[in-house]
Amino acid sequence: TQLLEQSPQFLSIQEGENLTVYCNSSSVFSSLQWYRQEPGEGPVLLVTVVTGGEVKKLKRLTFQFGDARKDSSLHITAAQPGDTGLYLCAGPQTGANNLFFGTGTRLTVIP
Amino acid sequence: EPEVTQTPSHQVTQMGQEVILRCVPISNHLYFYWYRQILGQKVEFLVSFYNNEISEKSEIFDDQFSVERPDGSNFTLKIRSTKLEDSAMYFCASGLAGGRGNTQYFGPGTRLTVL
Numbered sequence: 001t002q003l004l005e006q007s008p009q010f011l012s013i014q015e016g017e018n019l020t021v022y023c024n025s026s027s028v029f030s031s032l033q034w035y036r037q038e039p040g041e042g043p044v045l046l047v048t049v050v051t052g053g054e055v056k057k058l059k060r061l062t063f064q065f066g067d068a069r070k071d072s073s074l075h076i077t078a079a080q081p082g083d084t085g086l087y088l089c090a091g092p093q094t095g096a097n098n099l100f101f102g103t104g105t106r107l108t109v110i111p
Numbered sequence: 112e113p114e115v116t117q118t119p120s121h122q123v124t125q126m127g128q129e130v131i132l133r134c135v136p137i138s139n140h141l142y143f144y145w146y147r148q149i150l151g152q153k154v155e156f157l158v159s160f161y162n163n164e165i166s167e168k169s170e171i172f173d174d175q176f177s178v179e180r181p182d183g184s185n186f187t188l189k190i191r192s193t194k195l196e197d198s199a200m201y202f203c204a205s206g207l208a209g210g211r212g213n214t215q216y217f218g219p220g221t222r223l224t225v226l
Binding site: 030031033035040041042043044045048050088090092093096097098100101102103104 | 166
């Protein structure tokens with residue numbers, strides 16, 4: 001069974017601070033996607049990483065896919081209150097297209 | 112920017128009733144999915160649909176569930192006889208491609224409440 005564990009589960013920081021959240025698995029994923037979800041809404045795609053060691057930047061967000069494609073991280077620089085939300089990583093099930101989701105990191109950025 | 116839309120946003124039904132949840136995927140996408148999220152839990156896969164047939168389904172997707180793409184734009188999820196435990200957010204997603212790096216775009220969800 002593929003598992004995606006995200007840490008920390010909860011994170012509360014002051015505006016302007018930097019943070020990193022992690023998505024780890026014992027299984028290899030062909031790709032990983034990061035989403036942000038607001039309460040009562042659908043997950044909004046942030047990025048897809050495909051190649052081991054790949055780094056992608058989206059403004060203040062930096063995503064990295066581990067060399068062995070078993071883990072990924074999301075680093076936010078100078079967090080803002082608008083970054084508040086649930087950050088989810090997801091990867092395709094082996095041999096399938098459907099996504100398996102992690103448990104999520106709930107980020108709160110305090111003004 | 113194109114997006115996935117879902118209707119209704121909230122559906123309340125009595126146990127045992129049939130419900131149909133509707134989705135309009137992004138127009139040039141070929142792969143369609145339903146997921147659900149019970150309050151406070153992970154997003155879970157239900158079913159995927161490609162080339163007018165189910166390509167994968169989870170163990171949650173039992174005989175009470177069915178999917179249809181009745182025309183070129185809509186994608187529906189039907190629950191024949193709802194149970195209390197079907198209460199959840201239901202998300203439709205679509206993607207242009209499958210395979211490695213397949214990227215899925217999610218709709219805003221339908222909140223289903225079974226009383």
